[in-house]
Amino acid sequence: MLHLSWVVFLKDVRMEFRGKEALNASLAFALVVLILFSFAFDPTSEQIREITGGLLWILFAFSGVLLVNRSFVREQSNDCLDILIVSKVPASSLLLGKTLANLVFILMIESVCLPVFSVLYNINLFQLPLWLLGTCMLASWAIAILGTVFAAMTVKLRLRELMLPVMLYPMIIPALAAAMYLTNLVAAGKVPEGDDLIWVRLLVGFDIIFTTLALGLIDTILVD
C-alpha cells in the first residue's frame, strides 16, 4: 500500500512541478494577501502580534484549498481516475499519495510566506523553529487530508470550486484554532507548556481521527 502511495505521490508532484498551475496561483494569492494586510495593519503595534496566528492560518487554509482542489481534477482529464479505480489501486493508497503531495505543496507555500510575513510585519516567527515546524506539519496535514477527501467528493460537481471550501472550512475549525493558538505562542517566543499542550493534543488527535476516517471512507467516496 505504501509503495503505491509513493508512486501516486511522485506522479502528482511531477505533474504539478511541470505545469505549476496550482502552486503559482496559490503562492501569488498568499503573497498578495500578506502584502495587502501589511498596509492595513501597523507593523509596530501590539495588535499584530495577537492576530499573527489567525492571519497566517486563515491565509494557509485559503491558499491550501487552491492546491487540494487540483488533486482529483488532475485525474478527470482523459478519465484517468476511472483507470486508477479499474487498476485496483487501493483507494486508501491513492488518498495517501495525494495527501502527501498536497502536504508538500502546502508546506512549500508556508516556507515562502512565513519569512515574508516576518519581514513585512516585523515579527520573528523563527524563535522556536521546531515548534513552528511541528505546528505547520500537523495543521498542514489536517488541511491536506480533509481537503483531499473533500476534493474527491466534489470532483464531479460543476460547482466544485465553491463546494470544496464550503464543506472543508467548517470541518477544520478545531485544527485551525489549535494552529492559530500555537503560532501565536511561537511568535511570542513562548514554549507551549501546561494548559497550552491541550492544543497540541487537539491537533494530533484531529489528525489521527480524520486520517483514520478518511482512509476508511475513501473507497465509498470514489466508487458510488
Place this chain on the structure above:
Amino acid sequence: MSVLSAYQVSKFFGNFPALRNLTFELEAGECIALLGRNGAGKTTLLQLMAGLTRPTDGKLEVARRVSLLGHGIGVYDELSARENLLFFASLSPNKIDVEAWLERVNLKEVANAPLREYSRGMRQRLALARTFMGEPELLLLDEPFTSLDDKATALLQTLLADALARKSTIVLSTHQIPEAMAMATRILFLERGKLGYYGPRPDEMLDDSTWIYRTYGANL
C-alpha cells in the same frame, strides 16, 4: 474458468432501472460483443464490470486484473509517453517491460516528449499500450474502433488477437458490428436494461448486422 459472473444484477439510478436482473458468466479466452441500442445499458454494464459503480442489487464477481479503454484515453497530458507507461506499470502486480511496449506502439523515438505534442493517432496508440500492457484477464473496451486512424486500428486488431491467444477475455461494446463480428465468439445483447440474448455469435450476424435487434429486441 469464469472471469466474471453476474447473478441477478440490477442497477437503478434513482427510480430508473438502467439494468434489470442480469445473470451471465464470462469465460476465459472469449470475445464478447456487447450490443444494444442507445440507452440499453451497455455503458452502465461496462462500468459495473470495471468496478466504477456498484450494483443496486445482485452479485457481481470480477477477475482481479481488469483493464479499461473507455471514451477517455486514460493517460496524463502533463507526462511523457514513457512516464505514463512507467506510472501505470508500477501499479500493476505484473512485471511490465515498458520499453518493449513503447517499441511495439512505435512511440520509442518520441517517448520523452510531453503528450501535448503528440498527434491524435500517437495518443491513441499510447492508450492502447496502457490498456493491453498488463496482460489483463478481462479487457473492457467501449467503442474502441471509433475515430481510430488506420495505424491504430491495425494495432488494435493485432493486440486483440494476441490477447485472445493468451486467453484474456474481451468485452467489446460497439456500434460497429462488422468489426465486432469478425472477432466475437459470443454476443451479449441488451434491450432496455434487460438481457435480450447471451450466447454464441449467431451466423446470421455475419451477413445481417441488424438481425439480433429484430429477433431479440422486439420480444422484451
